[in-house]
Amino acid sequence: MQKKLWIILAMVFVIPGLLFTASCSKKAVKEDTSLSQQAEDEAAEKARQEELARQRAIEEARLKEDAIQKAKDNFLNEDIHFEFDSATLTPNAQEILKTKAEWLQNNPNGKSTVEGHCDERGTLEYNLALGERRASSVKSFLVDLGIPASRLITISYGEERPADPGQNEAAWAKNRRCHFTLN
Amino acid sequence: MRNCWIKIFGLIVIISFWAVPGVSRAGYDYVDISHPFLRKIPMAVPLFTKVSSGHETDQLSESAPDLLAETLEFTGFFKLLDREAFLVNPQTDATFVSVNFHDWTSIGAELLVTGGVLVQDNLVEIELRLYDTFKEQLLVGKRYKGQVADIRKIIRRFCSEVIYTLTGDRGIFNTEIAFVSTGTGNKEIYICEFDGYNPRQLTHTKNITLSPAWSSDGEWLAYTSYAKGKPDLYIKNLRGNRGYVVAKKGINTTPAWFPNKFELAATLSFSDDPEIYLLTGTGKIIKRLTYNKGIDVSPTWSPDGKSVAFVSKRSGTPQIYIKNLDSGQVKRLTFEGRYNTQPSWSPRGDKVVYSGMENGHNNIFVVGIDGQGLIQLTHNEGDNESPSWSPDGNLIVFSSTREGPSRIYVMTSYGTDQRRLLVLKGRQTEPKWSPRMVNK
Structure with a gap:
């Protein structure tokens, strides 16, 4: 009977002790885990942020490049148009030329050729x-x-290189132009 | 050796027989120089008499008179009568020996050309005679000998005799026409004979090549080409490889040779403004001819070289002006219309032909150098551009889109007898009639 009591006592004290120990040790383990987890999370967050920044930078670079490319495309593709038998710059033509001047200033290294073209209605030599x-x-x-x-640099092609081969006012208007190329 | 001799000279005029007294000079009144196309002279060209036999003789007795008739008809002076209406056939009747003029006057022929053909050892001998059927007179008779392949030269040489006898002028049968064609995909310069025969490509620039201009002796051709990427002026010797290039900044265009000199006018824009300059034949600037801010272009010389007509925008629209080089005075020639360009001064010196735009279409006009007597020569048939005089002043070659793509046409200086000169692949533009070739 006495022996059984001891066992019970032992169980009362030892088991919780064990439990305590166990829980204690478990707690320590748990604390360890949470610390490394935090570090990991922070690293991940940092990486994510870095990745974001990197992507943002790429995106920004891409946008910037796009803008540069777009400006370049505009410079090359946007023609200056004229009235029939006229070399006078219209207000609209002057606005476009200001943008072109800006682009040339931002890109100070290149040389550009200005091609002068006419519609087919006049005569060739003129x-x-x-x-x-x-x-x-x-x-x-x-x-x-x-x-x-x-x-x-300027070059005249007269009526030799129409942009639109049509024989109507819309085509002629398109063909009376100055076109830019880069050398 | 003998072949070589024939090759060098092409053909040999054996003899000019029957110098009929008083005929050669008295003949000038056949064609009214002041208005030669008012009344065409009815002419009969029957088939030639066969003096030899054989396939070649048979062929030539038909093809040679056809060619002769076509060649003379080209001038616009003659109305060729239909052979169906002829009362006699010289191939069978003995007309060649003695002409019964009544056979010809009764069908309305006022002029008659007969011929006899003999072929032997690939050499052809042709005798040709021009008669006035009403006066019952031989006006000119010639006998030619050459290779069969030279038949075209022989016929042309006799046609020149015919025209000389009737007008006192040597005509245009030894001239050529330079023009621009896009047959290869690029504009290149071509040359054909006056009647469109034998077109051949002169330039092979594989780029835009434009505006041919003949020197007075026919030895040089100047033109503009983008061969090196921009419009430069090329001055090319047609017999050899000699040549010069004017490659100044800007455009180097619209060459026009000074009469009988190795000098030419051209439009240069190295000063940023297209102006006309006088250059040496080697391309060096002698002097500037126009002074005006704005376009000055397309010079054409008076035959005496004392004046130059050109296009200027000085009054706001392109118009034709004449500058007298002695006085320096410039006067405006054209006042009708808002776009008058491409002047060409007539060889007789009295007129300028040009193209004028009206309602969006170009047509050809001719006006006296005093600004009087304006006549429109083309009407309601596409765009008609780039007129150029034949060296005798009787015909005008020009380009037209009347049948679709631009082609080369010829008309008389009064606008009559408009006909297409030739059919080639691509579009043909900017015809320029050559001077008479001395060695052709």
Whole structure:
């Protein structure tokens, strides 16, 4: 009987002790885990942030590149248009040329060729001279905006290279133009 | 050796027989120089008499008179009568020996050309005679000998005799026409004979090539080409490989040779403004001819070289002006219309032909150098551009889109007898009639 009591006592004290120990040790383990977990999380968060930043940077670079490319595309693709038998720059043409001047200033290394073109209605020899006048009007305007003349070359194609082969006012309007290329 | 001799000279005029007294000079009144196309002279060209036999003789006795008739008809002076209406056939009747003029006057022929053909050892001998059927007179008779392949040269040489006898002028049968064609995919310069025969490509620039211009002796051709990427002026010797290039900044265009000199006018824009300059044949600037801010382009010389007509935008629209080089005075020639370009000064010196735009279409006009007597030569048939005079001043070659793509046409200086010169692949533009070739 006495012996049984001891066992019970032992169980009362030892088992909780064991339990305590166990729980204690378990708690220690648990604390350890949470510490490393936190570090891990922080690292992950940092990595995520870094990744985000990197992606943002890429995105920004891409946007910037896009903007640069777009500006370049605009510079190359947006033509200056003229009235029939005229080399006078319209207000709209002047606005476009200001953007082109800006681009040339932001990209100070390249040289550009200004091509002068005409519609097919005039006669060929006169149109070669008219195309030349158109290209040189554009060049003078850009030089007045501070672009060095040495960066701009003019060439007249007269009516030889229409942008639109059509024989209607819409095509002719498209063909009376100055077009930019980069050298 | 003998073949070589024939090759060098092409053909040999054996003899000019029957110098009929008083005929060669008295003949000038056949064609009214002041208005030669008002009344065409009825002419009969029967088939040629066969002096030899054989396939080649048979062929030539038909093809040679056809060619002769076509060649003379090209001038616009003659109305060729239909052979169906002829009362006699010289191939069978003995007309060649003695002409019964009544056979010809009764069908309305005022002029008659007869011929006899003999072929032997690939050499052809042709005798040709021009008669006035009403006066019952031989006006000119010639006998030619050459290779069968030279038949075209022989016929043309006799046609020149015919025209000389009737007008006192040597005509245009030894001239050529330079023009631009896109047959290869690029604009290149071609040359054909006056009647469109034998077109051949002259330039092979594989780029845009434009505006041919003949020197007065026919030895040089100047033109603009983008061969090196921009419009430069090329001055090319047609017999050899010699040549010069004017490659100044800007455009180097619209060459026009000074009469009988190795000098030419051209439009250069190295000063940023297209102006006309006088250059040496080697391309060096002699002097500037126009002074005006804005376009000055397309010079054409008066035959005496004292004046130059050109296009200028000085009054706001492209119009034709004449500058007298002695006085320096410039006067405006065209006042009708808002777009008058491409002037060409007539060889007789009295007129300028040009293209004028009206309602969006170009047509050809001719005006006296005093600004009087404006006549429109083309009407309601596509765009008609780039007129150029034949060296005798009787015909005008031009380009037209009347049948779709631009082609080369010829008309008389009064706008009559408009006909297409030739059919080639691509579009043909900017025809320029050559001077008379001395060695052709």
